[in-house]
Amino acid sequence: MRYIKTIDDITKDGQVTFGDGYEFVTEVEKADAILMRSTDLHGYELPESIRAIARCGAGVNNIPIEEYAKKGVVVFNSPGANSNAVKELVLAMLVLSSRGVVQSMNWVRENAADPDIFVNAEKAKKAFVGRELKGKSIAVIGLGNVGSKVANACADLGMDVYGYDPFISVEHAWALSQKVQRVSTLEDACRDRDYLTLHVPSKADTIHMIGEEQLNLLAPDAVLINYSRETIVDEDAVDAALRAGRIAWFATDFATQKTVLMPNTFITTHSGAGTGEAEANCADMAISELKDYLENGNIANSVNYPPCSMGKARAASRVACLHANVPNMIGQITAVLARDNANVQRMTNESAGENAYTMFDTDEHLDDETIEALKQIPSIYRVRVIK
Numbered sequence: 385m386r387y388i389k390t391i392d393d394i395t396k397d398g399q400v401t402f403g404d405g406y407e408f409v410t411e412v413e414k415a416d417a418i419l420m421r422s423t424d425l426h427g428y429e430l431p432e433s434i435r436a437i438a439r440c441g442a443g444v445n446n447i448p449i450e451e452y453a454k455k456g457v458v459v460f461n462s463p464g465a466n467s468n469a470v471k472e473l474v475l476a477m478l479v480l481s482s483r484g485v486v487q488s489m490n491w492v493r494e495n496a497a498d499p500d501i502f503v504n505a506e507k508a509k510k511a512f513v514g515r516e517l518k519g520k521s522i523a524v525i526g527l528g529n530v531g532s533k534v535a536n537a538c539a540d541l542g543m544d545v546y547g548y549d550p551f552i553s554v555e556h557a558w559a560l561s562q563k564v565q566r567v568s569t570l571e572d573a574c575r576d577r578d579y580l581t582l583h584v585p586s587k588a589d590t591i592h593m594i595g596e597e598q599l600n601l602l603a604p605d606a607v608l609i610n611y612s613r614e615t616i617v618d619e620d621a622v623d624a625a626l627r628a629g630r631i632a633w634f635a636t637d638f639a640t641q642k643t644v645l646m647p648n649t650f651i652t653t654h655s656g657a658g659t660g661e662a663e664a665n666c667a668d669m670a671i672s673e674l675k676d677y678l679e680n681g682n683i684a685n686s687v688n689y690p691p692c693s694m695g696k697a698r699a700a701s702r703v704a705c706l707h708a709n710v711p712n713m714i715g716q717i718t719a720v721l722a723r724d725n726a727n728v729q730r731m732t733n734e735s736a737g738e739n740a741y742t743m744f745d746t747d748e749h750l751d752d753e754t755i756e757a758l759k760q761i762p763s764i765y766r767v768r769v770i771k
């Protein structure tokens with residue numbers, strides 16, 4: 385039996401199923417793995433029993449992924465699984481910030497008691513005249529799963545789309561509409577744009593990437609949309625730009641102490657991924673990643689370890705070593721196996737950044753002494769006997 389601890393409401397109806405051989409536990413100390421969403425794990429005491437964490441969603445700035453890598457804990461996310469949901473809400477924000485929809489609806493409710501409301505609504509409507517998206521320009525910052533979909537949808541709406549992503553993947557570059565124009569600096573992306581939408585992860589080089597300088601480059605009456613993370617914008621600069629009329633509207637998914645006080649701001653409750661479809665997609669992907677790791681040692685979509693697959697564990701034994709990406713690890717591991725006279729059927733080694741993963745199948749089970757000797761190799765973080 386394998387044990388799973390869930391943190392956060394993974395889906396609205398609370399339904400998540402791992403199938404036979406798995407049980408949910410309430411005490412994290414009894415769990416092999418964690419399934420979670422947005423809870424902040426910085427400072428969380430992670431028990432030794434935890435071997436893997438799957439984040440149902442894209443952003444992993446709530447998880448200390450490098451610290452966990454050094455504990456031999458593989459962290460997964462679910463790339464792309466909620467991107468359509470975010471795209472649709474961003475499109476909604478483009479319309480809401482352009483057409484006075486909310487203000488017009490509020491007017492109707494506020495004047496509900498007016499017996500002449502039908503006639504007076506015709507007079508009131510001039511206050512809510514907006515502008516069309518067609519023909520306007522938009523900069524999309526970050527062209528990954530969400531940004532590439534937003535960029536393509538905006539191109540389909542007849543907008544002039546400018547994309548900025550110095551680290552774009554080949555896959556996402558192929559998926560981009562040819563109408564999306566590539567720009568190579570953030571400044572060129574922002575210059576004279578009517579709309580600016582942000583789709584980058586929160587990390588050292590993106591924190592406050594949008595501040596006074598970038599906001600000043602936008603066209604008059606520009607709209608800023610942030611459905612990535614609250615850290616990406618300098619909130620003081622956004623507040624000042626809104627109050628000075630430098631930008632017309634700000635739409636954000638993050639209710640912070642500062643955004644809630646800003647004028648001309650639409651704020652949602654971190655609801656970008658808030659659809660049943662996105663929740664189900666994320667849960668399905670995260671669960672299958674965890675199961676393949678726990679049962680076979682295979683890694684797909686990890687954010688702190690390399691991808692690695694040897695298929696189903698069919699040999700007598702399968703062992704995985706999680707270790708630092710430094711010289712002579714394979715030499716030291718095979719030396720220990722040679723001492724035990726273990727016959728290796730298959731072996732694979734992959735690395736990503738500071739971390740590496742070595743997995744092997746053997747004809748027979750390794751004895752306790754050999755496993756202990758593997759654990760004693762300097763720079764080995766964890767040894768897992770999978771089978």
Ligand SMILES: NC(=O)c1ccc[n+]([C@@H]2O[C@H](COP(=O)([O-])OP(=O)(O)OC[C@H]3O[C@@H](n4cnc5c(N)ncnc54)[C@H](O)[C@@H]3O)[C@@H](O)[C@H]2O)c1
Nearest residue numbers: 442443526527528529530549551583584585611612656657
């Ligand atoms: N509001 C929500 O509910 C919601 C839902 C999904 C994702 N998000 C946030 O949006 C972010 C993007 O999601 P995604 O699924 O598109 O992720 P993704 O990893 O598919 O795409 C991120 C893109 O940002 C690019 N990038 C990284 N650093 C950059 C930089 N300095 N300048 C420009 N581009 C840079 C990457 O190359 C990548 O293409 C997530 O990290 C998460 O924080 C929010």
Ligand SMILES: O=C(O)[C@H](O)COP(=O)(O)O
Nearest residue numbers: 421422440441442443657
């Ligand atoms: O990074 C993400 O995928 C989103 O921010 C969604 O977060 P959530 O799972 O808490 O809705």
